[in-house]
Every structure is written in C-alpha cells, then in structure tokens.
Amino acid sequence: MISNVNTIFFDFDGTLHDSITVYVPAFNKAYNYLVQNNLAKERVWKESEICHWLGFNKVDMWKKFAPNLDEDVIEKVSKLIGDEMAFQIRSGYGYLYEGCSSILNYLKNKNYTLVFLSNCGSYYKNLVKEHYHLDLYFTDMFCSEEFNQIPKYEILRQLKSRYLDEMVIIGDRFHDIEAGTKNNIHTIGCEYGYCQNGELNNSDRIIKNINELYTIL
Known part of the structure; x- marks a missing residue:
C-alpha cells in the first residue's frame, strides 16, 4: 500500500x-x-x-x-x-474500463484529490468529461494542448505545487512514469493499457487491472 x-x-x-x-x-x-x-x-x-x-x-x-x-x-x-x-x-464505441467509475468514486469518497492529466487536446478532454461525467470525480482536468504540447513531466512540474503531498501518478505509458520519476512522486503503471515492452519497468507499482487500486490506495 x-x-x-x-x-x-x-x-x-x-x-x-x-x-x-x-x-x-x-x-x-x-x-x-x-x-x-x-x-x-x-x-x-x-x-x-x-x-x-x-x-x-x-x-x-x-x-x-x-x-x-x-x-x-x-x-x-x-x-x-x-x-x-x-x-x-x-456513437457508443468507446468505454471506460470495467470497474473504473466505481474505483474513481471510491477514491473520491476517501478524500483523495483526483486530477485528470492527459496528452490529449482540449476538445477531446471536454468531450470525455461530458460523455463519461468525469466532473463527478475529478477536481481538475488538464490536457497537453493547454500547455502548448510540452512533455507531460513538464506539465506536472508546473501543476504539482497546487496540490498536497504525497502524490501519485497512474498511467499506462512511459510519459506517465517519466512524469512521476522526474517530479519525485509515486508511480503506478497500468499493464492492461497500451504500454510497450519495458515501458513500465521504473514504476513503483504495476497493476494488471484497475480494481487493484482498492488494495494499493
């Protein structure tokens, strides 16, 4: 844990x-x-x-x-x-991973501050926010387009002073693990996502299913 x-x-x-x-x-x-x-x-x-x-x-x-x-x-x-x-x-072809809404609700109810941080564009961020009702869970939502497409670790460096320590970043690609490592915060790699071989090796923890977060956080 x-x-x-x-x-x-x-x-x-x-x-x-x-x-x-x-x-x-x-x-x-x-x-x-x-x-x-x-x-x-x-x-x-x-x-x-x-x-x-x-x-x-x-x-x-x-x-x-x-x-x-x-x-x-x-x-x-x-x-x-x-x-x-x-x-x-x-059209209904995208979906959140099974159990995702429940785990987000669980974490929010445990008084964690949840922050959305994606390399997507603003239009996409706003679309998924509305479509999946993400504002029910996330205190803030940020995307790379709002920061002129700079690397995720640089975005996180600008953002982290707004929030309380300790922090953790959860993601499936090397951008996420790099962001955590370069900012000295905990990292959880999601092996069930789109990671390539070895991308998550530097993660503090690796999970095979999002529901494992119940026992980690």
Missing part, C-alpha cells in the same frame, strides 16, 4: 478509457487522407501498430510517425483523428 497520498494524477486513454476501438478508425481515416494526397504509401496497419501511438501528444506523435509533414497537414490529420474519435465515442 502507498501511504499518506493526498493527490492522484490519472492518465486517461489506456488507464481509465479503453480507447482502441475509437482510435483505430480515427487513425485509419487520417492515414487514408495522407495516402489520397500522395503523402504516404498505401498499407494496412495492425491494431498493435496503431495502439503504439496512443498516449503521445500531437506534436510528438507526428514528429515520430511522419516527420516530413507540413504543419498545415499535421493540423488537418490531427483534426480528422479528433473528430472521428468524437464521433465514435458519441
């Missing part, structure tokens, strides 16, 4: 939200746009390849995936992804 925690920072996609069902069609729509405009070669992407990009902010994702794209193209394909994910969520 991690003792004396007051503040919990939660990643969203792959931590609370099983988002691959909404991200795959969005990714494919954006990639097809690149193909149709002779900016990429036609190919079929495996789901395992696509989920690698979940958790990156917009700037880092496109810098690594297609570093030669012009800025206006990046804005176009990013909007395609965001709009399609929104459509898929509103």
Whole structure:
C-alpha cells in the first residue's frame, strides 16, 4: 500500500478509457487522407501498430510517425483523428474500463484529490468529461494542448505545487512514469493499457487491472 497520498494524477486513454476501438478508425481515416494526397504509401496497419501511438501528444506523435509533414497537414490529420474519435465515442464505441467509475468514486469518497492529466487536446478532454461525467470525480482536468504540447513531466512540474503531498501518478505509458520519476512522486503503471515492452519497468507499482487500486490506495 502507498501511504499518506493526498493527490492522484490519472492518465486517461489506456488507464481509465479503453480507447482502441475509437482510435483505430480515427487513425485509419487520417492515414487514408495522407495516402489520397500522395503523402504516404498505401498499407494496412495492425491494431498493435496503431495502439503504439496512443498516449503521445500531437506534436510528438507526428514528429515520430511522419516527420516530413507540413504543419498545415499535421493540423488537418490531427483534426480528422479528433473528430472521428468524437464521433465514435458519441456513437457508443468507446468505454471506460470495467470497474473504473466505481474505483474513481471510491477514491473520491476517501478524500483523495483526483486530477485528470492527459496528452490529449482540449476538445477531446471536454468531450470525455461530458460523455463519461468525469466532473463527478475529478477536481481538475488538464490536457497537453493547454500547455502548448510540452512533455507531460513538464506539465506536472508546473501543476504539482497546487496540490498536497504525497502524490501519485497512474498511467499506462512511459510519459506517465517519466512524469512521476522526474517530479519525485509515486508511480503506478497500468499493464492492461497500451504500454510497450519495458515501458513500465521504473514504476513503483504495476497493476494488471484497475480494481487493484482498492488494495494499493
């Protein structure tokens, strides 16, 4: 059990939200746009390849995936992804992990301060806040777009003085563990999410199911 925690920072996609069902069609729509405009070669992407990009902010994702794209193209394909994910969520294809709402309610009732911290955009953050009623649980909600797409560890460095120690960050990707490590706060890695091999090795704890938080916090 991690003792004396007051503040919990939660990643969203792959931590609370099983988002691959909404991200795959969005990714494919954006990639097809690149193909149709002779900016990429036609190919079929495996789901395992696509989920690698979940958790990156917009700037880092496109810098690594297609570093030669012009800025206006990046804005176009990013909007395609965001709009399609929104459509898929509103159509009922996205969902929180089983037990997620209950664990968030449990933590809130134990007087933890819960803070949403995602590498998503503002539109997506507001959409999921409304769709999943996240304001019932989270004191504050932040996304990378509100901080000009700087790395998550830098965002956390700016935010942590607003909240009480001890703190923990919970997430499924290296961005989350790096954020905690570089800010000297506890880390819990979510193996059930979209982590790649070895990404969570530096976590203080690793969980295979979100319901394990009942016994850790």
